[in-house]
Amino acid sequence: MSSTTRRRFQHPAALIGAAVLAASITACGSSDTTSATSPATSAPAPASASAAAGVLTVRDPWVKAADKGMTAAFATIVNDGDTDVTITGVSTDVSRAEIHEMAMADGKMTMRQKQGGVVVAARSQVALEPGGDHLMLMDLTRPVRAGDQLDVTLTFADGRTQTFTTVAKPFTGAQESYAPGHGASPAS
Incomplete structure (x- = not known):
């Protein structure tokens, strides 16, 4: 792969990695438990x-x-x-x-x-x-x-x-x- 091609793909890969990391951190922030006053979990959010x-x-x-x-x-x-x-x-x-x-x-x-x-x-x-x-x-x-x-x-x-x-x-x-x-x- 040429150095021009490598440079072109480094930035999008970093952005995708950062987005996945941010979504993972945000999604893990919840500690919902199901009770009579919480929505029942029927599918992953x-x-x-x-x-x-x-x-x-x-x-x-x-x-x-x-x-x-x-x-x-x-x-x-x-x-x-x-x-x-x-x-x-x-x-x-x-x-x-x-x-x-x-x-x-x-x-x-x-x-x-x-x-x-x-x-x-x-x-x-x-x-x-x-x-x-x-x-x-x-x-x-x-x-x-x-x-x-x-x-x-x-x-x-x-x-x-x-x-x-x-x-x-x-x-x-x-x-x-x-x-x-x-x-x-x-x-x-």
């Missing part, structure tokens, strides 16, 4: 997005399996950067989607679209979790079965986007219902 691949790091992404109607996606979103990042939108290829929150209204807990999005402060993280902020998938165009992998795209206030892959899992944990008429206010 996809590797988390690495900071080098996008604006934020997405850890332990998953979506609640559902046959029809609505469901929700969850993850821990990490901002290793020096500036705050605001997530203003979300999209998937299986439904329309919004950022939702659980909040008190008229003395009861309701689910509603989160105005202004989710701010992930510099050098911090935000949990998207059952009973709290989450990514709401509405009007599913097909069932989301345990083990299915879905691509979810986040849109940021500055117009950038980032896509990550999440896995569907059965979940009965906090007993919230992601169906119309079950504590969810209509989408704005």
